[in-house]
Structures are given as C-alpha cells and as structure tokens.
Amino acid sequence: MSGIAAAGAAVKADAYGIGAERVVRVLAAAGCSDFFVAHWSEVPALLPHIPAARIAVLHGPVNRDEAQFARSTGARPVLNSLTQVQRWSESGGGPCHVMIDTGMSRLGIEWSQVADPAIAALDIDICLSHLASADEDSPQNADQLHRFEQVRRKVSARRYSLANSAGIALGSAYHGDLTRPGIALYGGVVRPEFAGVIVPVARPEAAVVQVRNLEPGDKVGYNALFCASKSMRVGILSIGYADGYLRCWTGTGQFLWQGRRVPVLGRVSMDLTIVDLTDLPDCGEGDWLAADYDLPAAAAQSGLSQYELLTIMGQRFSRQTGS
Numbered sequence: 001m002s003g004i005a006a007a008g009a010a011v012k013a014d015a016y017g018i019g020a021e022r023v024v025r026v027l028a029a030a031g032c033s034d035f036f037v038a039h040w041s042e043v044p045a046l047l048p049h050i051p052a053a054r055i056a057v058l059h060g061p062v063n064r065d066e067a068q069f070a071r072s073t074g075a076r077p078v079l080n081s082l083t084q085v086q087r088w089s090e091s092g093g094g095p096c097h098v099m100i101d102t103g104m105s106r107l108g109i110e111w112s113q114v115a116d117p118a119i120a121a122l123d124i125d126i127c128l129s130h131l132a133s134a135d136e137d138s139p140q141n142a143d144q145l146h147r148f149e150q151v152r153r154k155v156s157a158r159r160y161s162l163a164n165s166a167g168i169a170l171g172s173a174y175h176g177d178l179t180r181p182g183i184a185l186y187g188g189v190v191r192p193e194f195a196g197v198i199v200p201v202a203r204p205e206a207a208v209v210q211v212r213n214l215e216p217g218d219k220v221g222y223n224a225l226f227c228a229s230k231s232m233r234v235g236i237l238s239i240g241y242a243d244g245y246l247r248c249w250t251g252t253g254q255f256l257w258q259g260r261r262v263p264v265l266g267r268v269s270m271d272l273t274i275v276d277l278t279d280l281p282d283c284g285e286g287d288w289l290a291a292d293y294d295l296p297a298a299a300a301q302s303g304l305s306q307y308e309l310l311t312i313m314g315q316r317f318s319r320q321t322g323s
C-alpha cells in the first residue's frame, strides 16, 4: 500500500510487544531495510541482525554519551532540535536523520527553523516528520503535508518520510520515499482502508494450570465478583495482568479453544485468570487457550488502543512462531 515508496518499520518497544529480534529478522528477509527504535538501549539487541546504519533512533542524542554511542555503533540518530544538531556536529557528525515538527508539538525541529545553516551543514539521510491525526479524516493531515512539502524544498536530504501506518492510507502524496508503518505490521487496523487487508499476526496464549469443579454458591476469584449458580467446571489459566491481560477483561474477556468461546469468570488477577470450562469437558490441565484478541474489537471492548493491547504484553511469554 506504500506504492513506489519503500516501507521501513517501526520496531520500537520490542516491536510493539511482538519481539523485536524476531520481527527484524522476518522483515529484513521480506526486503525491509530501514528500522526505527525510540531508545538507544534498543539498539544492541538488533545489531546482530541488521546493519547498524539502518537502525534509526527516534529520540536522538540527548547527551554526549549518546552521540558517542551512535558513532561507535554506527546506529543513526534522528536529530530533533538545533541543540541535538549542534551536539551531533561537535561529536564529529556523520550521516544522520532529521525530524521536523510540522504541527504535533512533540519531537522535532520546528518547521520554521529549517533554514538554519547548522541543518544545511549536516549529512542528512532521511528528513522525516510525523502525522498527528492520520487515523482520522482531519484537516490537520493536509496542513502537515503542506508544511512538509515546504520543508522538502528547504532541507536537503537523500530521502523524505512522513507516513506512519495510518498515513499510508491517505494516499501517495503522503508516501514520500519511505513510509514508517508500525502498528499495521503487527495486525493493527487503524483506518477503515485496512479492514480485511491487515490480519492479526500475534495472539497471546495461556495454559490451563488447574481444573476445579464448583458447586452452586461457590465464589470465584478476588472479591467474589462471580458466584456459581449451578455446578460448573472451571479452568485456572496461567495469565494475568502482569502479562498484559489487564483487569479490564474481568468478567468480560473471552478465550478460544478449538474454535469454542471460553468466558472469563470474575476478576483477572496478577498471574491467573479463571475461565468457564463447563461446556468443554475435554479441555484440561496443560491445554493452551488463546485470548480472543481481534485487535479492533478488543480495543473497542476494552477502551484500550490497539497499540496498548500489543505493547503491554509482558516478558513472561515465550514468543513463538505460531502454529
């Protein structure tokens, strides 16, 4: 959907919780060659898998140590202010990227400052900006595009990049030379254009660690939010809010087992979640259930964003290629 533009990949935050090392290997094999992380601390794990010069660090060098780290590893800083421009030049400089703020008031050099001679002196690979409202049909999109076109005329760079996932759906005018999808690579559907095109790529699964039988009147979980009104069979799953399966799924979440729906009973706790196995007598200890994590639906139901649903996934999952 990026047309003739290349597609890079935002792999920050452990590739949105999916597992950055696996993701960069898969995407590099698929032909992706530009990768974006937020922190310098995210760089070392990626170095064995992709060339350092293809790792862009969005937060830029906020002190001399970080500028030095960039020079010694070869990872490319995204310079976000004239102070960072100066720091990079003083550290010895070299190829870099530059972020221009075209109207989000977040990271980036103000678009009115782009004629500064310190910018002209840089060796800029990618000149980028970031869209604030691409997931909506907002006039802000055209405003930012218009400003970015003016920036392009003033900042000399090898490549220009504006669109995140949602921006890709806004059309070729937004694509520049390089798009920077994140959420869409991980199954997020952030615009109607992606419905039916983007499919889920990851789902959390948890094992049944205990099965128990309940009598009418038996209480379930913290604060007894569920009470059995009949004889029931329940499974205790090894997943909880410490794994990113948040308490908002208390009494409302669903798991799936062999295509059957398995409702959550009562409160989600830190490490455990109780589900109703009454209608699934063959499901037992050691069986794996998948959380029903259709991202757009799960976001609508939970009030969380699709981004949060992925990035909150905890460190206790073994991240495996699915069956």
Ligand SMILES: *Cc1c(COP(=O)(O)O)cnc(C)c1O
Residues within 6 Å of the ligand: 010, 012, 058, 130, 163, 164, 165, 166, 180, 181, 182, 183, 184
């Ligand atoms: C996170 C990020 C992206 C990716 O955004 P998605 O909405 O996940 O596609 C692209 N560019 C920048 C600067 C980002 O911070």
